[in-house]
Amino acid sequence: MSDPKKRTVIVSAVMLLALVLAGSHPVCAQTLRAVKERGTLNCGVSQGLLGFSSMDDKNIWTGFDVDICRAVAAAIFGDPNKVSFIPLDAASRFAALQSNQIDVLSRNSTWTMSRESSLGLMFAGVAYYDGEGFLLRRDTGIDTALQLGGKTVCTQTGTTTELNLSDYFRANDMTLKVLALGTAEESRTAYDDRKCDVLTSDVSQLYSERLKLSAPDSHIILPEVISKEPLGPAVRQGDDQWFNLVKWTLYSLINAEELGVKSTSVDDAIKSPNPHIRRLIGTEGEFGDQLGLANDWAARALRAVGNYGEIYERNVGTQSKLSIPRGLNALWTQGGIQYAPPIR
Numbered sequence: 610m611s612d613p614k615k616r617t618v619i620v621s622a623v624m625l626l627a628l629v630l631a632g633s634h635p636v637c638a639q640t641l642r643a644v645k646e647r648g649t650l651n652c653g654v655s656q657g658l659l660g661f662s663s664m665d666d667k668n669i670w671t672g673f674d675v676d677i678c679r680a681v682a683a684a685i686f687g688d689p690n691k692v693s694f695i696p697l698d699a700a701s702r703f704a705a706l707q708s709n710q711i712d713v714l715s716r717n718s719t720w721t722m723s724r725e726s727s728l729g730l731m732f733a734g735v736a737y738y739d740g741e742g743f744l745l746r747r748d749t750g751i752d753t754a755l756q757l758g759g760k761t762v763c764t765q766t767g768t769t770t771e772l773n774l775s776d777y778f779r780a781n782d783m784t785l786k787v788l789a790l791g792t793a794e795e796s797r798t799a800y801d802d803r804k805c806d807v808l809t810s811d812v813s814q815l816y817s818e819r820l821k822l823s824a825p826d827s828h829i830i831l832p833e834v835i836s837k838e839p840l841g842p843a844v845r846q847g848d849d850q851w852f853n854l855v856k857w858t859l860y861s862l863i864n865a866e867e868l869g870v871k872s873t874s875v876d877d878a879i880k881s882p883n884p885h886i887r888r889l890i891g892t893e894g895e896f897g898d899q900l901g902l903a904n905d906w907a908a909r910a911l912r913a914v915g916n917y918g919e920i921y922e923r924n925v926g927t928q929s930k931l932s933i934p935r936g937l938n939a940l941w942t943q944g945g946i947q948y949a950p951p952i953r
């Protein structure tokens with residue numbers, strides 16, 4: 610094509626066509642399609658945090674964060690095993706999501722403003738309300754965080770934990786010595802080897818890490834909780850369909866607890882005349898279809914992992930080794946703040 614004017618017209622027309630096509634198709638709504646084509650969900654988890662995500666003695670991933678991904682897989686495929694778990698450390702977890710290595714990050718990650726406004730991610734909801742705390746040896750005689758001035762504190766790089774730590778010590782005019790390590794295991798080992806006096810992390814993790822220390826009963830968690838750590842599953846921005854799917858799967862688990870629907874009572878729920886239960890279970894409405902799923906999407910998730918309360922109790926609650934009280938994570942109807950918007 611020799612005429613430069615003609616060439617400019619054709620190039621402009623092609624660009625215009627591309628823009629029109631981009632506008633008429635949800636070009637970014639690719640995650641569900643990719644997951645269905647692949648036949649498995651890629652879920653980023655922690656590298657081994659008992660109760661949240663760790664491998665059991667049969668090499669099967671278990672835990673609270675793991676179950677959120679199993680619920681999503683069950684909602685999509687009707688099978689909670691169609692998930693590949695990808696263990697990630699704190700520093701690399703968000704890049705794994707940005708680079709499409711994973712479809713969802715379900716790894717004790719705190720929902721913060723900058724993780725959405727500068728990393729291009731979105732948190733689908735709060736699966737676990739947590740906060741940062743301190744663990745130290747009982748025999749130090751320290752019973753408040755305000756006595757920690759001058760102590761060496763082990764923490765992990767790339768976390769909100771290290772940021773809160775310096776804020777707290779500065780605000781209380783205390784001298785801080787930090788030993789920042791790359792993984793939770795390194796932090797725990799350094800603490801166990803007395804390279805630091807204090808281990809700091811989200812309180813739920815301290816419960817978990819304490820069980821791995823050489824003498825778990827000789828360590829206490831101080832009463833102060835110095836930050837808000839709303840933990841939840843994160844996805845990439847730009848795919849609203851996928852965001853909705855993850856968000857409403859989580860909410861379906863919380864709503865099911867509120868409505869008294871359990872893993873063992875899903876089949877009874879199918880016969881229920883209660884309209885809230887009928888919409889949850891898919892016997893009324895087209896809610897699954899609106900997510901790109903079958904209308905019994907939530908029933909599938911519930912059969913696989915149970916409702917929010919069952920997931921909590923089994924993995925981290927009183928039926929588990931961690932034995933963490935429900936606290937803030939009780940339903941709003943029971944004195945907590947777990948509250949899911951309605952399915953209607």
Ligand SMILES: N[C@@H](CCC(=O)N[C@@H](CS)C(=O)NCC(=O)O)C(=O)O
Pocket residue numbers: 655656657658697698699717718719720764765767768769770792793794809810811814838840
């Ligand atoms: N919730 C905090 C902390 C998350 C975090 O990664 N904590 C470390 C311990 S301080 C951890 O979970 N490690 C587990 C692992 O690496 O497997 C955040 O999102 O930054």
